[in-house]
Amino acid sequence: MAQIDYFFATLSPYCYLADQRLEAVAAKHGATINYKPFDLITAFGRTGGTPPKDRHVSRIEYRAQELPRQAKKLGLPFNLKPAHWPTNGAPSAYAFIAAQNAGGGDLGALAHAIFRAVWAEEKDIAQDDVIRACLSEAGFDPKLADSGLLEGAETYSRNLEEAVERGVFGAPFFIVDDQRFWGQDRIEDVDAYLSGKL
Template identity: 75%
Template structure:
């Protein structure tokens, strides 16, 4: 039976950026399909015991800063610990991803990564309409999707939050296989790979 992965994420997460397109590479390797489910992570934190970055203890934030910098260096990825446009409203980019997934015809993994890269490497405002259009076009989608299906996008975005909370998601990136194996964090992608290969 082919594998399927539900991918819960927010475009504003530095860990989603550090994941790059490794999920897509793993899925291709195992013939797996992916459903992209952008979520309002801050709302999810409030429902699952998480703490917003602004409210975390300084020691946690200091460790986060060191770890993010190390992980970016480890992967050879450009990274700004304090990007010029963070945080911004992630909903517009989420709606664009939802519309692109419904429309088809482009590379969703590239689209998600372009938003995350735009924030953490290129210091772009990923809530800006021009940035959203450029990301859509670069990933092979119609840039006009930025303006289409906004009500449906909002409804799906809200539904993704409810689904995430119901299925045990509490952070991002978060990957759930078709048989409900859960993997949290870009540092668990190797484990996801091994699981799909039957090694875990």
């Protein structure tokens, strides 16, 4: 059975744009998804990237056009300047890891609920009540927002180290076998690779 290692950041607009298309591709091919939330901003500093606020104006302007354009193409509601961005993405990542360890819900739905809270619903994913609502929506116990914080922090840190070691430099980032795919617009390529076409 194929495995897709999915490196994502709970604050990334491009992860939000991925929607649940990766889950659909995995289901189509009987593949499993190994979700790996990680600290994208720290990864930028270690892999030659630049945080959005520090980029050249031409890149900032392009991002301002490209994100709404892609959201419209995908039929997703989107706010380019959400009320609570940037915020601390760690609490939502820790809760995701707790849910991953506990089981019983839909991890793809949880990831999308967190992304959607930021980019479409004007919610602060650093707040416990927002995280609990996302957990509940995806079929998990909302109390997971308050559990496994140390383990969550350790896993989050390990995911960052693994990301850097394996050549991950952005999000969303997918690794299948030795093949790396970067960006929400490469999900179709993951599908083609799993189909044996790439």
